[in-house]
Amino acid sequence: GAFIYGAAxxxxxxxxxxxxxxxSGAVAGAxxxxxxxxxxxxxxxxxxxxxxxxxxxxxxxxxxxxxSSTIAADTVAASISVAASAGSxxxxxxxxxxxxxxxxxxxxxxxxxSAVDTTIGDIALTARNEAEVHTSATSVSATxxxxxxxxxxxxxxxxxxxxxxxxxxxxxxxxxxxxxxxxALELDASNTATIDATVLxxxxxxxxxxxxxFDFTMAVLDATNTIGGNTSAVVExxxxxxxxxxxxxxxxxxTIDASGTALALSIAGSGGLAVSVGAAGGFASNTSTxxxxxxxxxxxxxTGSGGVIVSATELSNIFAVVDALVGGVAVSGSGAFTLTIxxxxxxxxxxxSTSALIDxxxxxxTGAIDIDALSGAFIYGAAxxxxxxxxxxSTxxxxxxxxxxxxxxxxxxxxxxxxxxxxxxGGTLTLDAESSNAIYADTTAATIGASGSGGVAISGGLAVxxxxxxxxxxxxxxxxxSRVDSAGSLHAKASSENTLDVTTxxxxxxxxGGGGVTFALGGAGAEATxxxxxxxEALIxxxxxxxxxGVELIALEDSDITSNVTAVSVSxxxxxxxxxxxxxxxxxxENSIGSTTMADIDxxxxxxxxxxxxxxxxxxxxxxx
Numbered sequence: 088g089a090f091i092y093g094a095a096x097x098x099x100x101x102x103x104x105x106x107x108x109x110x111s112g113a114v115a116g117a118x119x120x121x122x123x124x125x126x127x128x129x130x131x132x133x134x135x136x137x138x139x140x141x142x143x144x145x146x147x148x149x150x151x152x153x154x155s156s157t158i159a160a161d162t163v164a165a166s167i168s169v170a171a172s173a174g175s176x177x178x179x180x181x182x183x184x185x186x187x188x189x190x191x192x193x194x195x196x197x198x199x200x201s202a203v204d205t206t207i208g209d210i211a212l213t214a215r216n217e218a219e220v221h222t223s224a225t226s227v228s229a230t231x232x233x234x235x236x237x238x239x240x241x242x243x244x245x246x247x248x249x250x251x252x253x254x255x256x257x258x259x260x261x262x263x264x265x266x267x268x269x270x271a272l273e274l275d276a277s278n279t280a281t282i283d284a285t286v287l288x289x290x291x292x293x294x295x296x297x298x299x300x301f302d303f304t305m306a307v308l309d310a311t312n313t314i315g316g317n318t319s320a321v322v323e324x325x326x327x328x329x330x331x332x333x334x335x336x337x338x339x340x341x342t343i344d345a346s347g348t349a350l351a352l353s354i355a356g357s358g359g360l361a362v363s364v365g366a367a368g369g370f371a372s373n374t375s376t377x378x379x380x381x382x383x384x385x386x387x388x389x390t391g392s393g394g395v396i397v398s399a400t401e402l403s404n405i406f407a408v409v410d411a412l413v414g415g416v417a418v419s420g421s422g423a424f425t426l427t428i429x430x431x432x433x434x435x436x437x438x439x440s441t442s443a444l445i446d447x448x449x450x451x452x453t454g455a456i457d458i459d460a461l462s463g464a465f466i467y468g469a470a471x472x473x474x475x476x477x478x479x480x481s482t483x484x485x486x487x488x489x490x491x492x493x494x495x496x497x498x499x500x501x502x503x504x505x506x507x508x509x510x511x512x513g514g515t516l517t518l519d520a521e522s523s524n525a526i527y528a529d530t531t532a533a534t535i536g537a538s539g540s541g542g543v544a545i546s547g548g549l550a551v552x553x554x555x556x557x558x559x560x561x562x563x564x565x566x567x568x569s570r571v572d573s574a575g576s577l578h579a580k581a582s583s584e585n586t587l588d589v590t591t592x593x594x595x596x597x598x599x600g601g602g603g604v605t606f607a608l609g610g611a612g613a614e615a616t617x618x619x620x621x622x623x624e625a626l627i628x629x630x631x632x633x634x635x636x637g638v639e640l641i642a643l644e645d646s647d648i649t650s651n652v653t654a655v656s657v658s659x660x661x662x663x664x665x666x667x668x669x670x671x672x673x674x675x676x677e678n679s680i681g682s683t684t685m686a687d688i689d690x691x692x693x694x695x696x697x698x699x700x701x702x703x704x705x706x707x708x709x710x711x712x
Contacts, residue, residue, distance in 0.1 A: 089156045097184070099166040103176075103540040109234075111170035113348045117184040117365075119160045121210075125153045125192040129212075134201035135263065142201060147208035147270070150196040155217040162186040162224045164246075165372035169231045171201045175659045176234035176296075177567075182226045183245040190218045192254040192264075196276075199261035209331070216256040216278040216316075223285050230292045230302075238296040238357075240303070246288040252280040258337075264325040271331035271393065274320040275336040278377070280347070282312045288369075289350040300357040303364045305347040306413075310371040314341040314403075317378045322448075323385040333456060334395025337381040340402045343373045351413040353427070361480075362417035365427045369409040369470075374436045377401060382444040394454025395513065401462045401500075402442040408469045415476040415488075423540075429490045429532075431470040438499045440610050443520075443605040445569075447508045451474040455575065456513040460504040464524045467636070468494045475535040484601075486547070492532040493553040498524040501561050504579075507567045515575030516635070520564035522623075525586040530554045533594040536609075544601035547608040552593040552654075554615040558585045558646075561622045565640070566691075568629035576637035576697065583623040585646045591615040597658045597670075603651035605662040605667070611654040614675040619646045621682050625703075628689040637697030644684040644705040651712045652676045680707045 095117040103111035129150040134140040142148070162184045170178035196212040226246035229388040230239035258274040260266060286308045294302035320335040327333065353365035381399040383389055411431040418421040450456065472492040478484035492603065504520040534548035564581040571577070595608035625640040627633055657691070658668040686703040693699070 089123055090124060090125055092123050092159045093121050094161045095119045097164040102169045102308040105172045108170060108174045109170045109172035111168045112179040113166040113168040115164045115166040117164040119162045119186045120354055121158045121160060121188045123156050123158060123190045125156060126155055127154045128195045131198045132200050142203045144205040144208060144519045148205055148210045152194050152196045153215040154192045154194045156190055156192060157219040158188040158190060159221045160188055162187050167229045173235045173236045176232045176240045178230040178232040179241045180228040180230045181243045181278040182228040184224055184226050185224050185520040187249045188220045188222060190220060190252045192216060195257045197259040197261055198264050200263040202265045202572040204267035205269055207269045207363045210268050211273040212258040214256050214258045214276045218249045218252045218280045218513040219251060220229045220282045222248050223309045225287045228290045232294040234296045236298045238294040238300045239363045240294040242290045242292040242304045242336060242439045244288045244290040244306045246286050247332045248286050249311045250282045250284055250315045253315045255316060258320045259346055260325050260327060262302045262324040266327040269331040271325060272329045272333045274335045275612050276318050276320040278316060278318045279340045280314045282343045284310050284312055284315060284323040286310045286347040291352045293354045297358040299360040300355045301362045302355040304351045304353040305366045305488045306351040308347045310345050310347045310491045312343045312345055312373045314343060314375045316376060316419040322383045322700040323386045324387060326388045329391040329393060334396040334420045335357045335381040337379050339377045339400045341375045343405045345371050345373055345374060345407045347371050347409045349411045353415045356418045358420045360422040361417040361458040362446045363415040365413045365415040367411040367413035368430045369411045371407050371409045371433045372434045373405045373407050375403040375405060377439040380442045381685045382446055383448045383450060384444060384446040384585050387448040389450045392453050392589050395452055395456045396452060397443045398459045399441050399443040400441060403437045404465045405435045406467050407435055408600045410471045412473045417478045421482050423478040425476040426487045427474045427476045429474040431471040431472040431492045433468045433470040433494045435466045436466045437464040438465060440501045441618055443504045445509045445511060446508045449510045450645045451512045454513060455515045458504045458518045460502050460520045462500060462502040462522045464498040466526045468496050469529040470494045471531045473533050475567045478538045480540045482540060482542040484538040485545045486536040486537040486538040488534040488548045490532040490534045492530045492550045494526055494530045495555045496526045497557045502562045505565045505567060507675050509569045511689045512572045516573045516577045518564040520562050520578045520581045522560050522562040522583045522649045524558050526556050528556055528589045530552050530591045535596045535687045539597040540601040543604040544599045544605045546597045546599040548595040548597045549610045550593040550595040552591045552613045554589050556587050556617045558619045559621050565626035566631045566633060569631050571633045579625045579641045580641040581623050582643040583627045585619045587617045587648045589615050589617055589650045591652045593654045595656045599660045602663045604665045606667040607658040607660040609610045609656040609658040609670045610655040611672045613652045614652040615652045616677045616678045617648050617650055623684045624687045627691045627693060631691040634694045636694045638693060638699040640686040640701045642684050642703045644682050646680045646707045648678050648709045650676050650678055676711045678709055678711050680709060
């Protein structure tokens with residue numbers, strides 16, 4: 088497998104010292120751009136019997152295609168600026184970076200347009216895709232401005248990471264192939280993509296002056312991660328005879344682990360006027376979508392004395408944590424003002440299609456036939472926004488802080504284990520479609536504002552936390568517009584299990600104290616919206632004709648929503664003159680479970696020598712505080 092390691096470092100340092108006025112500026116940038124595109128193929132093709140060509144073996148025939156590509160990237164940008172003077176001092180510092188990684192590969196093991204036979208051995212086709220992306224991105228900036236008259240400090244940091252894996256992973260017996268096997272046919276396609284991203288953006292600014300000082304800091308980060316692609320194990324438009332059975336397995340297992348931290352601190356001190364402003368923002372977007380299919384399809388004919396296994400599995404995991412932390416401090420002799428804002432946003436999406444099919448095909452075997460589709464999605468999303476501001480002055484002080492946090496998570500997709508538009512003859516027939524989705528979300532916003540003055544002191548804080556979580560999927564197991572003759576029994580089961588566990592918290596604290604007039608205002612709001620919906624079906628429909636020793640159709644739906652929403656606002660004001668305080672808090676929790684669960688024989692002919700069981704069951708639980 089290919090391996091790429093990319094590292095970029097940008098460093099900048101500036102110092103300006105003068106007896107009158109000084110200006111200092113430092114800018115650092117770094118970028119890493121990695122792209123990896125591979126095509127890996129193990130194939131037998133165009134060995135056509137019609138042209139007098141064929142491939143014959145006295146033992147096993149094995150085709151294996153594997154890609155284990157890895158991209159690793161370390162990116163750092165750092166800048167420091169210092170300005171000092173007896174007059175005025177201005178210090179500016181900026182650090183920015185971009186890290187991008189993209190893996191797009193095609194991995195294929197195939198037999199097409201060929202006549203292949205082995206008298207006593209097996210035929211095995213394996214395609215494996217093991218792509219990995221590891222990214223570390225760090226951006227740091229700092230300013231110091233000191234003067235005897237006026238000082239200004241401006242500091243910013245930005246970090247962005249963009250990672251993508253995609254491509255196709257296929258194990259295929261394809262168009263025009265004729266396969267005759269004394270042993271077993273095994274097709275195995277697997278994609279185990281991984282993205283690991285860590286992003287840090289941090290900045291600090293300090294301004295001091297005997298006259299007036301102004302300090303502004305901002306830290307921003309963005310992390311965008313996407314896993315996609317198609318994974319398939321397919322027999323199509325071909326003829327296969329296998330004495331020891333046929334097995335088709337498709338697996339897509341994706342993992343995204345993303346963490347981001349934005350830190351900003353602004354400090355201003357002055358004998359006159361001091362103003363401090365700080366902001367920190369973090370955003371993460373993570374998406375996993377895939378088409379995973381194991382199928383006998385498109386006029387394929389499969390015969391033999393063994394059994395048939397068709398299995399498709401999709402497992403996706405997303406772990407995402409974003410923290411935005413900001414602080415501001417202003418201390419002055421004649422006026423202190425500070426404002427801080429923090430925002431953290433996390434968005435996660437898992438979707439796609441997972442299919443195990445016999446579709447527009449003929450299967451005639453003596454053994455059991457198992458058709459299984461499994462989809463499992465897990466999301467953990469956490470967003471935290473924290474903001475504090477402190478203003479202290481002998482005359483007037485004002486401190487304001489705001490924090491927002493938002494998480495948005497969604498799982499959706501189609502999971503099907505179906506015989507469609509086909510003729511199937513064999514032993515015991517099992518169709519099992521299972522969907523299991525879980526979302527865990529923690530959303531927290533908190534602010535603290537404190538002001539103190541011998542004259543007027545005002546403090547205010549606003550914290551808002553929002554959560555939106557949705558699960559919607561279609562899960563289906565059964566027979567559609569097909570002729571099925573089973574020497575054993577028929578078992579078709581569709582099950583769906585959905586879990587939403589959500590905690591949403593907003594806290595605001597405002598403190599004000601002084602000798603004259605003081606006022607403290609605090610507000611906190613928290614809202615969570617949680618929804619599960621979808622369809623779960625076990626069915627025989629579409630004019631199907633089924634003959635079997637027994638029939639069991641089972642549809643199960645299990646949904647669980649737990650939501651805890653909390654908003655707390657505290658305002659305290661103390662004064663030797665006039666004091667006022669106001670605290671406001673609000674919470675909203677909206678939860679909905681709505682689904683269709685059905686076990687059904689619809690417009691079809693079913694002949695059973697044994698019992699017929701049709702069972703649809705829905706178990707839902709909703710707990711909200």
